[in-house]
Amino acid sequence: MTSRRSLLKFLALAPVAATLAGTAFAVPASGKASFASRRPPVGKRKFVSPAVERAIAQTKARIADPELAWLFENCYPNTLDTTVEVGTLDGQPDTFVVTGDIDAMWMRDSSAQVWPYVSLAKEDKALQRLFHGLIRRHAVCIGIDPYANAFMPDPKAKSNLDWAQHDITDMRPGVAERKWEIDSLCYPIRLAYGYWQATGDRTPFDDSWHAAMRKVVQTFKEQQRKDGPGPYKFQRTSQNPTESQFLQGYGNPTRPTGMIHAMFRPSDDATLYPFNIPGNLFAVTSLGQLATMLRQRFRDETLAAECEALAAEIRQAVETHGVIRDSQGDLWAYEVDGYGNQLFMDDANVPSLLALPYLGSCKREDARYRRTRAAVWSARNPYFFKGRAGEGIGGPHEGMRMIWPMSIMMRAFTSNDEAEIAQSLRMLKSTHADTGFMHEAFDQDNPATFTRSWFAWANTLFGELMVQTVQHYPAALRQV
Template structure:
């Protein structure tokens, strides 16, 4: 991997940000933040000659559309003040849109037609595609990144003819998958692991029509138990509002804007009708299910990977029902969520994607960012002391022994840790000013 040369303005911006973290959260956290902010850009991003940027997840040499967006989370606050950083994000957006233009059903791509695959025996043998697991968030994350770049800087250069075509494709594909039985998509893998393939000859478990859009896989890359993933549908509804705004204000495409707004409303209505269910074994309080099938089945859980039920205020702030979400938050941060784990050092949400009994730093960061300022301070300290002595965040760890972890280098987790630390710094400085400090 060729190390990316950082513009001096980017280095200065990130160094100053880390200094603010040191002043508010201590030397250890500040040093971890500075190292992670620089490492993500130098070790995961490769700038291409075509004005695009390829972003690996860390220790896997492929670009996930989800990860390459979330890895940029802590940098987005600097887009309007650091033009070279905005240029870098624009380059990532261009590559993401090129990937979607190539295959909107794929979740992860190679840096060119290398022929590398997660499993060489998969049905999809496209040399550009690392893996073709269809996940709704793979469509939504690039849209939200492009929209954030535009709103922060006013630049519209990423919205070229290809971008216009891709936004149309996204709307059309989400609508196609409202009736999955009519979809051409299939995924089969020769494996004994049920979460690594889809049932019914690659079509997935049976679903009824609900108004929601179908997904084969979760943001964890695990197969959905039921085909309508509720947090992904709400995230898609939020992203469609962004598509509508871009179409109307930048692309002068009123038809696309209207289609996107209408589909957003259909997804929200579908979630309201089928994805909001009574609290299991409780008083009937309405909560969001994690997945439903439109045939009467609902899955009560949450997963560490985002979009999750816990992350909805971050991923779908304009389309969620706040009262329902708050009741859902209480559910998923309790033993009622089968993937909520308690240890002697930490407690938090894990995932069936990793060993049982593991907590994910990403989920701890999301819990912090969707909680109170006091939650953020507390959970930032938890994250810092569960790095296993490595100075890095990991995919998951044993909550009673953080030296037992998976994935020694997971850039998405690093970035979420940085985001929590930067928010804590902002809030600490604001409180100091309110108290008459300097």
Template structure:
């Protein structure tokens, strides 16, 4: 993975548009800048690559970019120079800096010598809000370059502080609005409140209140990754008081959500979180009056929604629990070093409970593939055998650090997932455009490029990896950027969702970079 690679550049980065109150370019920072990057993303721009795909140049003009890192620019030049395929080279140039170019909606760098910490608000792309999960995955692949780039280091620290502030205020949300002090006009989400959401929230802060345990895991992941790399500067850049409060709230909440639906006398236990919404699709609300379907205690933590923002069927979402177990252990190590031994011990015990629960309740014996991981379970014996493209997913378990890619249960599961025995795996042998995993979030016959990238990131088969990169390069509908999903029955992939999806751009750039480092000459 990219975040395990050595930093390429030795130059310090220089931030542009990073002063207090600065805005992303879609707020029209210059007369030559489009009003919104979606306009730019849906029109091919010259010069085009010289390969058969003629990938356009999709970076906005330098004066319109929301943040610039000299270290990332240097790394991008060096990595792209090692790619001989002109289409893949241009694709990487477009997508590796996409979050920095387009999605840093607000960055306050703080003031040196004062207890004045940096803050960063990162939008997910074409939706004007910050998802905890997306923002972590958007900046985490760029963390290695922060070692030699003070401005990038401050930018990422600002995101840790922003996430901590948001979670300390309301840990049940999946997406947040910018703080009032940013001066940004917040995105509106008219259905966010729902009909019955518990605990209630402030619409000035929360963009959407779907509770997803991977959001908290993503906060832990970014925090601990930043701390491991920047231990010397962490105290000066991170507001540790707010961060500790957010972590304590999150861990205590996760422990509460291990509780079963009914006590030993079959009485309803207290529902820590509920979500009910009137909608024209069932995935936008929750079963059981907002509680979710019944569960028995397993050691795992229940959730109401998947990382796709769709409701779960069975509340123990196995891949999200797997991610939690990994990140809680990393969090415990960090807390030990900062002297927070009580919450560290609680985090470590919770990780052990979750892991034990996954292996005891979260696996199933498949008649064709043998023992496999289930996607969702309830502790009563019900299991859902499928996968969703959104990470955390079962396909991504090695990428998340939960198992080694050679683990026999994972290998059995992988064979099942990458076949029609996974109801959300789609392939069009006629067009050969994309084969991979989709999501109920976008419907049938729509493959997510993210799943193709994860398939390659969890493989050491060079042909499988090359095939994945080629499929991804061919899936952009001539726009040179990654989409959320692609209709594999459409001509040349011209039917897709989301022209500007920064998270997927980051994951695919992570894949291409990994291939350049680990398999020189393959691209």
């Protein structure tokens, strides 16, 4: 059977030309005489935003390093240039956003891909329409199946993903893949709240969106599993064990704690212990944001109070069961089961332990987070890799030695240390393998060995990082 991994993997092998010297990561020289734009011609771009084009020009002018400026110009608009389809659905604005090299829309990826443009929407009517359409499409998707992670462009179509054709689960029309991941319902809330805060625009938040949010809360409560396993199960025939779940698809045993069960991580890999801590902390943040919107937009005090009570219950459960009591100080676990079993690791996909402040789930200065951050960026994390090309976090999804640029970006996003930010940018600059774009993962010793040549989330995330660095840490750019 064709798997997602085998379909997406694009490996280019090349010798490593240099080795590490201290903390300066060395890679083969590009040999470029110039940095010509890798964007599609204007007439072939999927979506054009005047505000985004102005932001590109303004930000690029403040990046002295020509290669970093070139990477920014290629990456920041990549979602708009290549992955967005704007139209109508049932007479309403509709926006469908593919991940890049897969013709389906992940709830997580689509939200994250457009996030760097939220702050520009107030001044750009075209962007506002894009957000109206995507927020509405998310509501449609949640209405189809809140347990699905990915959806088809046609809400009535059967999945066209080779690897999902024979999944043992309740597949419905419009669903591309049905892996239950907590963050699939958190990301649409984050996007909706961020858009509303940035613009004050209430247009997309209609009765359909309100109904979808009720279903989000219902699903979170179902997956607390206080009264049995709930309605969701998933199995898949695959040579890779992380593609399926244990015990007839319900996952490993748990003791109910108040936390939400997740059958899959943000990587789309199966959880080992069903209480994923980054996902549950993300849910706490999202439920608080949703409560604010429900009160101010819909005057729905009942559902808002339900959100706040659920968030408080989850937070208390995470504090009770999700903390590793270490001799050097408390750390967050990555997954637990409520019986006392705890897994310490981190995965590059967001939400992750490293990314908690980026998602608003804690402050960068929080002492427990700082200890956790140091531990996941070290050999204590089995998925932390360090080689001649760089260092960073990967995960089971692409296997050993494979560093995800996303983790390097999250290290920079969660830092106020200019030297650390500069080192992160140097690694990103030196590991794009002369493509001008970010990738899913690269080999720790050879960046020419990479996966996914077209991964829009990583590209726009890099663009967001460059905007933040220019605005808040310009001195770091002078150290790259």
